[in-house]
Structure formats: C-alpha cells, structure tokens
Amino acid sequence: MPTISAYRAAAGLAALLVTFAAGAATDAEYLKRGERAWKDVRVLADDDMEGRRSGTPGHRRAAEYVAAQFAKAGLQPGGDDGWFQSVGLRSRTIREENSSAALVGPAGERKLTLGTDAIFSLRSNVAPKLEAPLVFAGYGLKLPQYGHDDLAGLDLKGKVVVVFTAAPKSVPGAAGAHFGSATERWKIYREAGALGIVTILNPHSMDLPWERGAQTRFEPVMSLGPPEEDLLAGMRLALTFNPAHAAPLFEGAPRGLDELLAALKDGQPLPRFDLPWRIRTTTDFNTTGVTSDNVIGVLPGSDPRLRAQHVVLSAHLDHLGIAAVTAENEKADRLFNGAMDNASGIALLIDMAKRFKETKARPRRTIVFAAVTAEESGLLGSRAFVSRAKRKQQDVVANLNIDMFLPLFPLKQLVVFGLDESELGADVRAVAGPLGVTVQTDPQPQRNRFIRSDQYSFVRAGIPALALKTGFEPGTPEAALENEWFKKRYHAPADDLGQPVDLASMGKFAALLEKLALRVADRETAPAWTAASAFKKPRQTAE
Ligand SMILES: [Zn+2]
Incomplete structure (x- = not known):
C-alpha cells in the first residue's frame, strides 16, 4: 500500500497529465x-x-x-x-443634525450618540418620528423546518424588534443567510405587526470595524423605485447598533449583553424577552x-x-x-x-x-x-x-x-x-x-x-x-x-x-x-436545485 505522500504524488501526477490532456494554458x-x-x-x-x-x-x-x-x-x-x-x-441622505435616538426607561431618557452608538438605516421609507417599546428576539429567525423559532410566544405587535444579525449553529449556513436577510426578516416581522427593527451587528463576524462602517452613514442610501416592489414597505424604523455600545439596551433586562454575546459566539440558542426600554427617534432625511x-x-x-x-x-x-x-x-x-x-x-x-x-x-x-x-x-x-x-x-x-x-x-x-x-x-x-x-x-x-x-x-x-x-x-x-x-x-x-x-x-x-x-x-437540461437546498423553488418565468 502506498504511503500517503506517495499516494499524493501519484494523484498530483495524474492531475498534471489531465491538465496537459485538457490543453490547459501555461x-x-x-x-x-x-x-x-x-x-x-x-x-x-x-x-x-x-x-x-x-x-x-x-x-x-x-x-x-x-x-x-x-x-x-x-x-x-x-x-x-x-x-x-x-x-x-430612490436616494435618501440623512440629515443627522436634525435626527436623534434615545432609549426611554422608567428612570428617564438615555440619549444615543449617532455614529458611535448606533446609525439609522434608510433603505426603507422610515417615519420622521417614532416611539415604541422594544422586544429582544434573539436571532429573530422563524425557521420551524430546522427546529428553530425565535418568535414563538413573542408579541411583536406595535413594537420594535431587537435582533442579532446572525443565525444559530442548528441552521445551515445558506438558510441562515437567506432567512436572515433584511427583506426575509421584514416579511415575518411585518406580518406579526412590528413597527421596525434594531439590529445589533455580530461582533464575531464583522467585515469592517464599526468606525469604518459608521463613516459611510452620510452617503446616500438607495432603494428601487416603481415599478419594482418596495420589499421593506411599512418599516418605520431601522437602526443598526454598535455591538460594543449595546450594553445599555439590556440594562434591567433578564440577561446582560456579555452573556448574550458568549452564546452568540458559539451559535447557541438565545433567550427572548421584552426590554425595559422604549425607543424614541426623530429621523430627518432628504429623498430624491x-x-x-x-x-x-x-x-x-x-x-x-x-x-x-x-x-x-x-x-x-x-x-x-x-x-x-x-x-x-x-x-x-x-x-x-x-x-x-x-x-x-x-x-x-x-x-x-x-x-x-x-x-x-x-x-x-x-x-x-x-x-x-x-x-x-x-x-x-x-x-x-x-x-x-x-x-x-x-x-x-x-x-x-x-x-x-x-x-x-x-x-x-x-x-x-x-x-x-x-x-x-x-x-x-x-x-x-x-x-x-x-x-x-x-x-x-x-x-x-x-x-x-x-x-x-x-x-x-x-x-x-x-x-x-x-x-x-x-x-x-x-x-x-x-x-x-x-x-x-x-x-x-x-x-x-x-x-x-x-x-x-x-x-x-x-x-x-x-x-x-x-x-x-x-448543458443537456437546465440546472436544478438540489433536493436539500434551502432556496429550492420553481423558477418563475412569468408573473
Ligand atoms: Zn462592495
């Protein structure tokens, strides 16, 4: 029996021969x-x-x-x-000097510093003013097909949903990505009567340091105009939270941020609960x-x-x-x-x-x-x-x-x-x-x-x-x-x-x-989805 390395060498030679046979370029x-x-x-x-x-x-x-x-x-x-x-x-640009966000609790108001603590997302036509209770929904994913439902037993009506933009380990990566997209999430939250969404970025998988991402908040944000459908219609608030500054959201809540972040790191299930805060926002922006x-x-x-x-x-x-x-x-x-x-x-x-x-x-x-x-x-x-x-x-x-x-x-x-x-x-x-x-x-x-x-x-x-x-x-x-x-x-x-x-x-x-x-x-036949794919659905060739 050949040793592993001899085996590898033989496989390598075979690959090389195939390469020449296929007329690969130099x-x-x-x-x-x-x-x-x-x-x-x-x-x-x-x-x-x-x-x-x-x-x-x-x-x-x-x-x-x-x-x-x-x-x-x-x-x-x-x-x-x-x-x-x-x-x-549709292009929207924030006028941050006229905008504000605050957490409002029994002990009073706690102002958020825009850019440092959180930034507004203008992908939807958000409301100029909003005040609503906050509910923490963990990953915020409803995927009974994978035995996972963060929304079970949770009342979202008239509230702003607070979630981590991540998926638990029990959900396959591709499905977590698809059902975790803003538009898929919003479909479900809107149906449940939610008014908006606060997302806390997953600090364990950020492409950009918060500061770099936050710098782009003065740039125009776009959505598709008619005749295309507005997939975020009805979303009256979208706020993205800096995970390093999200602890105040969980002050007085059943669980603190550190504990949640530890569970998030390993993709463990997360608890869900009402937060002891309301969010109050004024969002001023220009649309063209x-x-x-x-x-x-x-x-x-x-x-x-x-x-x-x-x-x-x-x-x-x-x-x-x-x-x-x-x-x-x-x-x-x-x-x-x-x-x-x-x-x-x-x-x-x-x-x-x-x-x-x-x-x-x-x-x-x-x-x-x-x-x-x-x-x-x-x-x-x-x-x-x-x-x-x-x-x-x-x-x-x-x-x-x-x-x-x-x-x-x-x-x-x-x-x-x-x-x-x-x-x-x-x-x-x-x-x-x-x-x-x-x-x-x-x-x-x-x-x-x-x-x-x-x-x-x-x-x-x-x-x-x-x-x-x-x-x-x-x-x-x-x-x-x-x-x-x-x-x-x-x-x-x-x-x-x-x-x-x-x-x-x-x-x-x-x-x-x-x-x-x-x-x-x-190909002889058009490519098909694999049976287990989370994305599998018939091609839509006509409306
Ligand atoms: Zn890019």
Missing part, C-alpha cells in the same frame, strides 16, 4: 490574459470614473465604456433600447429620485431548442463614489476607486465577451452579460434586471456572478458560494479539476456572502446561481493576505490601482469562468 498565457483584462480595470478604477456611484456621471461614463467593449466583442445590445437598461432609484443603468450584452444561443433559455453572467459596475467631507476624512483620499470591488469582475465579463468572439464560441443557450448597477445599495440593479426578465417572460435558467474575486495570489482553490445548492456545483467541479483547481464551499458562512451580492437577486426568483472567488486554506500566508486586504482595502479608498495583484491568477480565473459559462450554456 502560466505565461494566463499572465497575458490577466494583463489584458487588467487594462480594463485601469480604465474603470481610474480617478476619472469618480468611484462609479450609481446615478452619477462617473458611473455613466463607466457604463458607456463597458457598452463600447461589449460592442467591440460582437455582443448584441440587450437593454431597453440599446445597451442600457434604466433602473429607477435617481436613475442609473445596467449595461446588457447578449450572445445569442445556437441551438433552436435551447436558445430561449438564458444563462446570465453578472458583475456589478457601481461602487461607492466619493465620500462626503467629514471631520475625520477632510485631508484623506476620499475617492473609492473600487479596483477589486468590482472593476475586476466587470473586466472578466469583457474578457469573456472578447474571448467568445476570438474562439468563435457557439454556446447552445443564450448568454447574457449583465454589468449591473446599485449592488452596493442593496443588489438593486440585479433585482430590477430579474424582475424585468420575468415581466418579459424571459427564461433565465442560471446565473454566474463575479464580485470581488480577489486575485491576490495564485489560483489553486476556488471558493464557490452556493456550491451545494444546485447542479451548478457539479459543473464547477468538472471545469476546475482539469485546471488543477480544487473547489471549496464558503469557509465563513457566518458572513452571509451568498446573499450579499447580485447572485441573490436570481436565487430569490428561483434561479440557480453561483458566485466564485479565489480560495485559500485557513492559517496559510494566502489567508493572511486576504485578511489584510479586508482590513486595509475593503470599501476603502485603498482598493485602488496601486495595490498588488496576481495577474496570472486573474487570467487563470478568467479561463475557468469561460469554461464554466460554456459548460452551463451547453
């Missing part, structure tokens, strides 16, 4: 491909694009650039009347209407039987724009170039369109290239895209989304969000193996990333979807690099063209994605 070819794609990143993440915030001239310039590249690559325009699909948005564009290109399918089915490759073009001036950032760089988030993803769409032209690809199904807007504002451009496709009775059978795929080191592993949810998982494995790339599911499901980018707009409509990024083993130098990237560059002006990037990794990622797109477009 590192030099990957590098060339990556270098070409990065040229588009250079254009899109240039200061000239002003951070590509939805609804700004900078975003429009970037959209025009993408449309020109799609045209050069021989795609057909798939927008309203040309390349652009116009998306109507804005439009921004999705850019849509189409490569028509070649098979008369399958071409009515669409496979959508998506990436978001928008980013965070230029920050409003505050005391803290006055002298600093305030332009969010968004090179990795997500000019790099758009560059892959352009790369693939060009590549399909160069190789004269003839996919059986129609492939749609969607450079969507307003992802950073809550996946709005992709939701508008999906709902329009539905109204036009377009049959979208799959979505492959690229958002911040982070080519920071060589591509040996691939993280796939949604890997176990549909037959697309097997497609990824089939194309990754011959390239010598192993496939892993989300190593940090508590960060909810399957629902945090545009693939989720498709998933919510019953369309199987995946999002892919460069992967790594925990505890390796690669893990440290990625960790460092999040700390220093995620949603920061330092996500710019000056950062290190592994262009061979980018080229190899593009090659993998190209093979995956073609494989999905050429």
